Amino acid sequence: VVVVVFLVGSLLSIVGQHKAPGHAAAVSLQLQSLQMNSTISVDPESLDRASTDFGMLARAVPAAVLRPSSDRDIAALVEFSYSSARPFSVAARGHGHSVRGQALAADGVVVEMASLRGGGGGGERIRVCRELGYVDAGGEELWIDVLEETMKHGLAPRSWTDYLYLTVGGTLSNAGLSGQSFLYGPQISNVYQLDVVTGTGQIVTCSEKQEPDLFFAVLGGLGQFGIITRARIAIEPAPAMVVRWIRLIYADFRAFTSDQERLISLEEKEKMKGFNYVEGSVIMASNLTYNWRSSFYAQEDTSRISGLAAQYGAVYCLEAAMYYDYSTAPSINQEVELLLKDLNFIPGFQFKNDVTYMHFLNRVREGELKLHSRGLWDVPHPWLNILVPSSRILDFDQGVFKTILKQNNNSVGPILIYATNRSKWDQRMSAVVPDEQVFYSVGLLRSGTVDDWKYLEEQNKEILRFCDEAAMSYKQYLPHYTNKADWMKHFGHKWDLFVERKMRYDPKALLSPGQRIFVSSF
Ligand code: FAD
Numbered sequence: 254v255v256v257v258v259f260l261v262g263s264l265l266s267i268v269g270q271h272k273a274p275g276h277a278a279a280v281s282l283q284l285q286s287l288q289m290n291s292t293i294s295v296d297p298e299s300l301d302r303a304s305t306d307f308g309m310l311a312r313a314v315p316a317a318v319l320r321p322s323s324d325r326d327i328a329a330l331v332e333f334s335y336s337s338a339r340p341f342s343v344a345a346r347g348h349g350h351s352v353r354g355q356a357l358a359a360d361g362v363v364v365e366m367a368s369l370r371g372g373g374g375g376g377e378r379i380r381v382c383r384e385l386g387y388v389d390a391g392g393e394e395l396w397i398d399v400l401e402e403t404m405k406h407g408l409a410p411r412s413w414t415d416y417l418y419l420t421v422g423g424t425l426s427n428a429g430l431s432g433q434s435f436l437y438g439p440q441i442s443n444v445y446q447l448d449v450v451t452g453t454g455q456i457v458t459c460s461e462k463q464e465p466d467l468f469f470a471v472l473g474g475l476g477q478f479g480i481i482t483r484a485r486i487a488i489e490p491a492p493a494m495v496v497r498w499i500r501l502i503y504a505d506f507r508a509f510t511s512d513q514e515r516l517i518s519l520e521e522k523e524k525m526k527g528f529n530y531v532e533g534s535v536i537m538a539s540n541l542t543y544n545w546r547s548s549f550y551a552q553e554d555t556s557r558i559s560g561l562a563a564q565y566g567a568v569y570c571l572e573a574a575m576y577y578d579y580s581t582a583p584s585i586n587q588e589v590e591l592l593l594k595d596l597n598f599i600p601g602f603q604f605k606n607d608v609t610y611m612h613f614l615n616r617v618r619e620g621e622l623k624l625h626s627r628g629l630w631d632v633p634h635p636w637l638n639i640l641v642p643s644s645r646i647l648d649f650d651q652g653v654f655k656t657i658l659k660q661n662n663n664s665v666g667p668i669l670i671y672a673t674n675r676s677k678w679d680q681r682m683s684a685v686v687p688d689e690q691v692f693y694s695v696g697l698l699r700s701g702t703v704d705d706w707k708y709l710e711e712q713n714k715e716i717l718r719f720c721d722e723a724a725m726s727y728k729q730y731l732p733h734y735t736n737k738a739d740w741m742k743h744f745g746h747k748w749d750l751f752v753e754r755k756m757r758y759d760p761k762a763l764l765s766p767g768q769r770i771f772v773s774s775f
Contacts, residue, residue, distance in 0.1 A: 332454025
């Protein structure tokens, strides 16, 4: 009998406490009867590692950790739970880079997808098909490894995240956004086919033509409908040898956003070749250094920009990139100048670097390693990501950047803000976005210290309150809600379909319980 109950209550109080005592012990006892080649661990170290994530804000201890050696073993585990008189929840853990416990499973089983990585369980896990223009990658694979493998063939996926140490299954469960999304859509718009283990333990291959309902459910589906074990991803000739990477500084927010919106519509509206990548960020005196996007500037430029940020309170940085190779090299200066000449950044505040394509895509890594070495990476990350319709972005600037953040901006971490095109999102997918042709991805990617991060959470709440009161029709990205009404509002007209699909593909609500959308009655 299917019973799906909606969760109520607050995140930190509910995690790990909604199961009857002894449930974890019962689960680990049951698992002993499961015959498979994979490892099931219940040692404290394995459980501890699977109990938290990059955010370091949530904690939930699983009963066991499965290190699968094949997708068949993942299917066997899920099927076992589904058929059991005492079912347990199952969460795929990609790289554990969620920030609010989305890949945790209190008293359930965490599937550490990493054990499949690089063919750990035998067989090739990243396979390039040059002729048909795709790469098959295991759901557990890191995007950096997909890039390195495809580059051996002179090919590469076309849509990225800023950071490549994330898994294919993890980003496809959300969307996968970056400065290429305006052109190609998010990563979920660049997938041809998936292999999925559903919540009943079936392995299903799906695509736009074959089992389309499951295919679109899983894309942006927050892990609710199945565990992705393989994705067929579009690739194209690796665009270039070199990337002209530029940053332009603005004091005026209106100029900053209207330039972004022009740049992302050049091809469609003006039939003109534009940049291959467009992003933006907010620079406050406190977040220019010690942040994983800071490796771009020379030391003297950092000082000049800091001075400007101190003078204005905050300045804005438009970041763009154009790919080129030896054949187009002679005209690159002209092409870029043509694009820059009508932009309204502060004269003299134009910076450029020429880097390899690989360096550009993997640009965050350098910053990450620097933060690691200073002990600033493994710290709490109360991140907030929201998608704001372009018609409200000036109000957002006024209310958030110029008011709420101005009052207390001593945090570290980047604040991203870049425009993207809704037309590149297939509305059949589970992912939800604002109902406007252009919307902004805003990421407040700030970190605190182990003892002091709660004020950032308070600020996040204040920001969301401001957006609600101003009726901004925004959507959270990597959403986090703790009650049914908020999830219904989040999914809007897609909610009924989301629930229907849940009933169809995971009727006992076993999968990804850490998203806190559904809780099963067991
Ligand atoms: P996890 O955190 O392990 O899992 C995320 C969710 O997906 C969980 O619910 C989990 O159960 C489920 N899941 C994991 N694997 C699978 C699978 N194979 N099948 C089905 N469900 C699965 N996002 C962007 O879009 N753009 C960015 O530029 C970007 N930059 C980032 C930079 C950093 C430093 C960090 C930490 C995160 C960034 N993110 C970005 C967010 C990232 O996309 C999410 O954290 C995402 O969840 C991927 O992380 P992961 O692979 O570790 O997945």
